[in-house]
Amino acid sequence: MPKKRIEKVGGHDVLEELSIGMDRVKTNIPGLDKLLMGGLVRGRNILLSGPCGSGKTTLAMQFIFNGVMDCDEPGLYVTLEERKDKIISDMANFGFDLKRAEKTGKFYLLGGPVAGISSYMRNVDANIAHILREIEEIVKEHNIKRVVIDSLNLLMLLVKDQEERRRTIAAFCNVLSQLGCTAFFVSETKEGTMDISRFGVEEFIMDGVIVLYLVNQGSSFIPGIAVRKMRGSDHDKKIRVYNITSNGVVVYPDEIMLSEKDSLL
Ligand SMILES: Nc1ncnc2c1ncn2[C@@H]1O[C@H](COP(=O)(O)OP(=O)(O)OP(=O)(O)O)[C@@H](O)[C@H]1O
Ligand SMILES: [Mg+2]
Numbered sequence: 344m345p346k347k348r349i350e351k352v353g354g355h356d357v358l359e360e361l362s363i364g365m366d367r368v369k370t371n372i373p374g375l376d377k378l379l380m381g382g383l384v385r386g387r388n389i390l391l392s393g394p395c396g397s398g399k400t401t402l403a404m405q406f407i408f409n410g411v412m413d414c415d416e417p418g419l420y421v422t423l424e425e426r427k428d429k430i431i432s433d434m435a436n437f438g439f440d441l442k443r444a445e446k447t448g449k450f451y452l453l454g455g456p457v458a459g460i461s462s463y464m465r466n467v468d469a470n471i472a473h474i475l476r477e478i479e480e481i482v483k484e485h486n487i488k489r490v491v492i493d494s495l496n497l498l499m500l501l502v503k504d505q506e507e508r509r510r511t512i513a514a515f516c517n518v519l520s521q522l523g524c525t526a527f528f529v530s531e532t533k534e535g536t537m538d539i540s541r542f543g544v545e546e547f548i549m550d551g552v553i554v555l556y557l558v559n560q561g562s563s564f565i566p567g568i569a570v571r572k573m574r575g576s577d578h579d580k581k582i583r584v585y586n587i588t589s590n591g592v593v594v595y596p597d598e599i600m601l602s603e604k605d606s607l608l
Pocket of ligand 2 (some may be wrong): 399400401424
């Protein structure tokens with residue numbers, strides 16, 4: 344465990360990590376922890392971006408599911424994209440039994456299709472603060488340690504202005520960090536681009552960025568994964584190969600996706 348010290352800076356309490364060895368949160372996703380030098384840094388927020396079908400939901404759910412089943416860490420998955428029953432059935436396809444996870448009392452699946460959010464939109468008084476407050480309450484009540492927001496793009500439908508978007512994303516990150524949660528924010532990127540976020544601000548706010556690429560080579564798409572940034576930690580800097588298998592996402596940490604002279608970064 345890292346040593347921690349509370350300091351007063353400008354009237355605010357600042358939690359400073361003085362650790363030599365960081366407190367790591369193991370994803371237990373095959374191969375990924377090796378790219379992360381042992382795991383994610385506890386309490387940090389990570390942007391997980393990639394094009395459609397690249398495995399963002401699968402990878403993010405593995406992080407939560409493994410936390411609940413292997414590490415005794417309660418997890419919250421907020422899906423704004425898919426119906427709950429659909430995500431439960433899709434994940435069963437990979438062997439992630441979310442109903443069994445729910446029975447442990449440590450797994451919480453919140454949301455549903457965009458309908459959940461649009462009901463907020465229809466409510467004149469509604470604003471994004473309501474959603475954040477609801478998440479905050481669940482985290483506190485159930486001692487949640489791992490959170491996924493799938494997806495940040497849909498959440499941002501509620502926010503029209505770029506400056507407001509930046510503030511909102513920062514607010515989500517700060518609240519979850521202060522509650523000690525390690526969080527993935529899922530972000531869809533445009534097909535065939537090397538963009539790492541939708542609005543171009545997300546990657547600067549988050550502590551870490553993991554990008555999934557699908558690179559067109561001949562008649563197929565080659566999946567690549569890169570840890571683009573991880574504040575406070577060293578990490579692998581290359582684009583590695585990954586695959587979506589019948590057991591979920593598997594990363595091949597020793598296989599480089601492209602030859603050294605090619606670069607996507
Ligand atoms: N049993 C399986 N074995 C191998 N691959 C699978 C299996 N089931 C699904 N897949 C692959 O996983 C992909 C879906 O992954 P996932 O939903 O995690 O991607 P995503 O990046 O979240 O997509 P979206 O952008 O649509 O939300 C499918 O398109 C398919 O290629
Ligand atoms: Mg998805």
